[in-house]
């Protein structure tokens with residue numbers, strides 16, 4: 001069924017950001033919200049995500065946004081009756097001598113913001129994860145309440161809650177183009193020629209945002225790259241935290257009770273450019289071997305575990321590695337969310353709050369940090385993340 005020809009808010013893309021935005025708008029009392037997707041909810045990168053929610057950044061806004069995500073996912077069942085699948089495992093960051101100063105800086109930013117994180121000596125790390133190899137480390141950072149969610153389950157949970165509040169959802173409805181009237185986007189034309197007009201359009205198409213904006217004359221500073229995942233038949237010891245290991249360019253997390261998931265944190269992955277429509281579904285054998293070898297340096301028992309599954313997904317990587325949110329310069333009627341650069345799951349509930357504020361009396365002040373124009377203004381976001389620690393490890397520099 002086609003969406004009705006007019007609405008208050010039209011959300012393009014039912015990934016985690018679009019679904020959280022739909023819920024947030026409905027919750028703040030915006031009537032007449034429509035969400036469309038060219039395929040199904042969470043059929044894009046959201047459905048391939050590792051779903052890790054940790055709170056390590058050196059920018060306080062990002063720490064708070066990750067923390068908001070953690071709280072909203074963890075409380076979803078209680079808040080609106082649908083489970084986002086959050087599993088609290090704790091999160092352990094490995095720190096070597098090169099990365100210690102910057103890691104401790106992150107700790108100093110986190111703690112006043114209420115993150116229950118602390119520095120662990122190598123002995124304390126071994127007490128937490130007896131099988132961990134620590135010979136090359138000076139210690140670690142441990143976030144007690146972090147964990148991982150179920151990204152497609154979370155998207156469906158927020159979408160279901162939004163629909164219960166009256167949001168209208170249309171899968172298999174692709175935007176073919178935006179309808180422009182002067183300096184304003186008035187609506188969209190779908191692939192079957194239907195025009196839908198809206199007071200405000202939320203372009204939450206993630207990796208597809210650049211190609212949707214190109215016909216409007218906008219060159220989005222975002223590239224798309226392939227990220228590969230493997231799961232092993234290794235049963236994680238109960239309470240084993242997620243281990244983020246920038247030293248070995250991997251992260252390792254429990255996948256339920258019976259499997260262990262390894263993802264690559266190699267900065268070179270962001271140079272593995274891929275067309276979002278043509279990203280292979282699987283991981284390459286050579287990449288799997290590298291990830292397993294690297295992860296085994298930290299957790300040696302992984303070396304002989306059998307492979308269960310492997311897959312690839314797409315990151316939408318912006319020039320500074322952080323989201324681009326909010327208004328486009330010189331164009332009204334549309335706000336965007338793209339360039340989530342591998343942070344999108346944990347930040348989505350906060351991003352939804354920022355985006356939905358464009359239909360309220362006051363725009364969320366956090367929008368300023370993520371503005372499109374920050375690049376030409378020479379003010380990129382400069383926050384350390386686990387991937388910047390990884391870059392240091394890869395370059396062998398401080």
Ligand SMILES: Cc1cc2nc3c(=O)[nH]c(=O)nc-3n(C[C@H](O)[C@H](O)[C@H](O)COP(=O)(O)OP(=O)(O)OC[C@H]3O[C@@H](n4cnc5c(N)ncnc54)[C@H](O)[C@@H]3O)c2cc1C
Pocket residue numbers: 012013014015016017018036037038039040041042043044045046047048049050051052053151173174175176204205206207208212227228229263312313314315337340341342343344345346347
């Ligand atoms: C392998 C992998 C691991 C990750 N791990 C983590 C992690 O551990 N923690 C974390 O925080 N983040 C992680 N991320 C990042 C996070 O998952 C993404 O940033 C997030 O899911 C993106 O959500 P989204 O809603 O912006 O976009 P998407 O999931 O890309 O959704 C966009 C939607 O728009 C739709 N669409 C596109 N074009 C059109 C059109 N023309 N008309 C209508 N609909 C359209 C698509 O079908 C799609 O469903 C990971 C990502 C990947 C790929």
